[in-house]
Amino acid sequence: MLSVIIPTKGVEQPAVATLAALVPGAAAGVIAEVLLVDRTGNGVIERVADVAGCRFLKFEGTRAAALAAGARAARSPWLMFLHAGAVLDSGWIDETTQFIQNVSLSGRPRAGVFRYARSPYTNTRIRDAFKFVGRMITGPSAEQGLLIARDHYERLGGHGVDSRRPETRLLRQLGRASRTQLRSRIMVVA
Numbered sequence: 533m534l535s536v537i538i539p540t541k542g543v544e545q546p547a548v549a550t551l552a553a554l555v556p557g558a559a560a561g562v563i564a565e566v567l568l569v570d571r572t573g574n575g576v577i578e579r580v581a582d583v584a585g586c587r588f589l590k591f592e593g594t595r596a597a598a599l600a601a602g603a604r605a606a607r608s609p610w611l612m613f614l615h616a617g618a619v620l621d622s623g624w625i626d627e628t629t630q631f632i633q634n635v636s637l638s639g640r641p642r643a644g645v646f647r648y649a650r651s652p653y654t655n656t657r658i659r660d661a662f663k664f665v666g667r668m669i670t671g672p673s674a675e676q677g678l679l680i681a682r683d684h685y686e687r688l689g690g691h692g693v694d695s696r697r698p699e700t701r702l703l704r705q706l707g708r709a710s711r712t713q714l715r716s717r718i719m720v721v722a
Contacts, residue, residue: 533632534679535565535606537613539598542572544580546617549721551584553619560625569602571595596698599691603682611685613678613699617721620646620677624716628679631714635681643680643706646718675720678703 536554540547547568557563566586570577573590581588589605591598603611610632614620624646635642678699688705691698703711 533561533608534563534610534612534628535567535608536563537567537569537599537602537606537611538616539595539602540568540570540572540577540616542570542574542576543616544576546615546721547577547580548584550614550616550618551580551586556622557625557628562625562629564608565606567602567605569598571598594693596691597693599698600693603685603690606682609682611678611680611682613680614718615675615677615720618675618677619719619721621649621717621719624714627714627716631679631712640710641681641684641687642710642712643678643684644712644714645676645678645703646714646716648676649717649719675718677718679714680706 534557538547538550551566554563554566558566566584567589568577568581568586569589569591571591571593573592578588578590580586587605589602591601593601599613602613612628628644631642631644688702690702692701
């Protein structure tokens with residue numbers, strides 16, 4: 533049903549935190565595969581993928597090209613892009629399933645982003661307040677993840693390989709009309 537693509541930077545802890553949050557989704561049959569796309573080549577993420585039963589994709593190039601390569605390698609009709617260190621709350625499974633069913637039945641292409649939640653273990657800084665206001669004005673950030681049908685992703689041109697901020701560009705291309713903010717929260721722990 534769903535392929536999860538997680539670009540990594542060769543660091544184990546954030547990737548493991550994200551994978552741990554995805555285990556219930558895999559057990560429920562929502563997640564068909566998880567792809568860890570690593571650009572460092574230090575072997576750490578390859579070992580994590582092996583232990584966790586994920587697919588590993590070594591990639592040299594820009595983040596945009598890595599995201600696009602992960603999407604091409606994915607096998608499912610739905611794609612979920614998450615940052616390493618992003619942890620979804622427990623309600624994401626039911627909501628994601630309902631969202632996919634509703635979009636499939638409606639025939640209208642839509643994408644979903646998760647509701648941003650600040651980690652309760654981090655100190656609040658003035659920068660966090662500016663980020664909050666920025667999200668209210670400009671829309672969601674790439675840290676909030678993206679849930680999108682493969683055919684819709686391809687129609688939009690995916691993550692532009694030449695783009696400097698490919699995730700932000702894709703979210704802007706979606707626009708408010710074809711983007712839904714899901715109720716499930718996402719925290720970035722790293």
